[in-house]
Amino acid sequence: MSNEPVGVLIIGAGASGAAFAWSIAETGMSVLCLEQGPWMRSQNYPSNGLDWEERGMGPFAASPNTRRLPADYPVNEEQSEISPLMFNAVGGSTILWAGHFPRLTPNDFRVRTEDGVADDWPIDYATLEPHFSLNDRMMGVSGLAGDPAYPPHEPQLPPLPFGRLGNVLAGGFERLGWHWWPSDSAILSQEYGGRAPCINLGSCVLGCAQGAKASTDITYWPQAQRRGVRVRSGCRVCEITVRPDGMADGVLYHDEEGQLREQKAEIVVVACNGIGTPRLLLNSKSTQHPGGLANSSGLVGKNLMFHPYAMITGVFDQSLAGRRGPIGCAFWSHEFYRSDPARGFVRGYSFEAMRSLGPAQTALWGMLRGRIPWGANHHAAYAQLYDRTASLLAITEDLPEETNTVTLDQVLTDSDGIPAPKVTYRLSENSRKILAHATARAQEVLVAAGAVETIVEPLMRAAGWHLMGTARMGRNPRTSVVNEWGRAHDVRNLFIIDGSIFVTAGAVNPTSTIQALALYIADAIKKNLDHLFD
Amino acid sequence: MNESASLLHDATFMRAILELVIPPSEDGRLPGAGSLGLAGNLAGQIEADPILGPVVQAGLAAVQVAAMARDPGGLAALPPAARLEVVESELSAQPQCTMGILRYLYVAYYAHPRVLEGLGEPARPPFPQGYELEPTDPGLLATLGRRRRP
Numbered sequence: 001m002s003n004e005p006v007g008v009l010i011i012g013a014g015a016s017g018a019a020f021a022w023s024i025a026e027t028g029m030s031v032l033c034l035e036q037g038p039w040m041r042s043q044n045y046p047s048n049g050l051d052w053e054e055r056g057m058g059p060f061a062a063s064p065n066t067r068r069l070p071a072d073y074p075v076n077e078e079q080s081e082i083s084p085l086m087f088n089a090v091g092g093s094t095i096l097w098a099g100h101f102p103r104l105t106p107n108d109f110r111v112r113t114e115d116g117v118a119d120d121w122p123i124d125y126a127t128l129e130p131h132f133s134l135n136d137r138m139m140g141v142s143g144l145a146g147d148p149a150y151p152p153h154e155p156q157l158p159p160l161p162f163g164r165l166g167n168v169l170a171g172g173f174e175r176l177g178w179h180w181w182p183s184d185s186a187i188l189s190q191e192y193g194g195r196a197p198c199i200n201l202g203s204c205v206l207g208c209a210q211g212a213k214a215s216t217d218i219t220y221w222p223q224a225q226r227r228g229v230r231v232r233s234g235c236r237v238c239e240i241t242v243r244p245d246g247m248a249d250g251v252l253y254h255d256e257e258g259q260l261r262e263q264k265a266e267i268v269v270v271a272c273n274g275i276g277t278p279r280l281l282l283n284s285k286s287t288q289h290p291g292g293l294a295n296s297s298g299l300v301g302k303n304l305m306f307h308p309y310a311m312i313t314g315v316f317d318q319s320l321a322g323r324r325g326p327i328g329c330a331f332w333s334h335e336f337y338r339s340d341p342a343r344g345f346v347r348g349y350s351f352e353a354m355r356s357l358g359p360a361q362t363a364l365w366g367m368l369r370g371r372i373p374w375g376a377n378h379h380a381a382y383a384q385l386y387d388r389t390a391s392l393l394a395i396t397e398d399l400p401e402e403t404n405t406v407t408l409d410q411v412l413t414d415s416d417g418i419p420a421p422k423v424t425y426r427l428s429e430n431s432r433k434i435l436a437h438a439t440a441r442a443q444e445v446l447v448a449a450g451a452v453e454t455i456v457e458p459l460m461r462a463a464g465w466h467l468m469g470t471a472r473m474g475r476n477p478r479t480s481v482v483n484e485w486g487r488a489h490d491v492r493n494l495f496i497i498d499g500s501i502f503v504t505a506g507a508v509n510p511t512s513t514i515q516a517l518a519l520y521i522a523d524a525i526k527k528n529l530d531h532l533f534d
Numbered sequence: 535m536n537e538s539a540s541l542l543h544d545a546t547f548m549r550a551i552l553e554l555v556i557p558p559s560e561d562g563r564l565p566g567a568g569s570l571g572l573a574g575n576l577a578g579q580i581e582a583d584p585i586l587g588p589v590v591q592a593g594l595a596a597v598q599v600a601a602m603a604r605d606p607g608g609l610a611a612l613p614p615a616a617r618l619e620v621v622e623s624e625l626s627a628q629p630q631c632t633m634g635i636l637r638y639l640y641v642a643y644y645a646h647p648r649v650l651e652g653l654g655e656p657a658r659p660p661f662p663q664g665y666e667l668e669p670t671d672p673g674l675l676a677t678l679g680r681r682r683r684p
Contacts (some may be wrong), residue, residue: 047661054641061666093550144675146682162670170674181678182670199664209661324665359644359653367636374636375622386653 009265014092016218016518017271023522025227036236037071037089045207073414080425091217098328102508122484131516139214143184149334165322166330172449184327186214201219246288273465294488303400313441313452322356345433347397354391394438397507471500485524548573564652586634593631
């Protein structure tokens, strides 16, 4: 069954698809977005109930392999040291993200030049800066201008309050003389754009019932729809189809009833994240593109980058009131962000201050670490941890390696019979060294903050939020999948706008940069409309 | 329903074992898990778990068998010290069973209004009232002000 052709077809309604849709709608072209997940309802978010922590382990779990919702596809992660995480809905993973909103730094765009490893991006920070700013205005960002780790930029709203926990942790950094700065957060500290400010639910990563956290279903999408963009939810694209000349001409997808349908389009835009995008391209084999769509370089699905995380938790002998407030949005530190040859590794990491766990998660966390027994000593052990922990996340820079891949699983499929992605990922020696360094420094600063004990998780397995590099951008078609404005080298009416196109990963959360890239690519298309397919 | 699954629905047995796993706190602020009426929901959740469910059911059956070797009335019929001895002995030999029980029990227990009150937390969902958060230390912000990039 076929639908009316459209000008622009976007696959995926998450962070990048939403930003792109809103921007490209300015052209007056007909724009349609297909999203495999549903529209979310804030009244269904877990924080509406006492069982919010239980639901966070089920239908709102970050892993699709745990949730197993109809919108999800399974991921074979048996050969990966890190589990990929994502959410499938209008809003994508911004439904469940923490709203921590750093940008890549200027240095991150020229890794080859700075450190002789990986590659430089074909664009720089200055090129993206206006798009960062525009995106900040669309999402609503709280923060404090003047961070010496970044070029000047001005968040719209004052920073979120630290709470006792943030004050205590920041004191540790201050005592050691290390860099720290209130985070840019896509969470409102004041009313903004008709959205209410944060009320410190502490459940950001389970969806924000207050609407203070920016997820694109409540930021970009309403505005994009007012510009005429249509969103068709519950539609899972299985293949991008091509004309005899190899250009894309639309997609095949399964609608909400599972019926296979066809949608023709002049321009196809892929925004399915660093795993979903290569999966779709590899599933789109044809006579013209036998190795998968846009894959003449052989790099589709290669160079998968996560941000390997370590979590270092301090146990304090005072209440930190730590489970209230935005969970990851107090402050960051770039003290060890750039390369220092004395450390024995290239590149670096950032720290993100994290709040305490909720009542149930504290018990489970303590149990898994042998800290909270059952029986007579349960309550005493629990009392030593509940509301008395504060954590630092070390977010390390992963370098691209062709052996870290997304391929198609030969057996596993989703509910529509589409081959599932298989992730093969091994942590590099460089990343291991970074994690070890970060762990030791985190322990040092936690003690400086007053921790009486530290507990280390040296590599978090369930932390694969950031999916990057699997369809990298570059000027050379032999060493990249898309050009410097997101157009596939092989298919001139196919664009990729998600984290797949990252050349390197930096050591900060990528969403701000992903969205700035999406806006930048939309602008490039608008500027090049007259000769877009030349 | 097989015999081990039926133990999950044996209110007396479950109350006895839950009260051992999380007894009341010494100061009386926190109730024992057996007194909160959690067993029914737990039974459903554990039965629905394809991995932990069978392990927990087998473990509970072993507890009851060991208890019945001492008293035909089973676990609930034993005096407190003997109950603890049996449960400790059986669960220490079956860490997966223990983990399965705790996985569901902790989540249910620490969501119960009486437990939240005992912890000093409001006995309500986070939304819509939310929570107060202490402001950022003005001294810290003043320090940053001196380091600001112009």
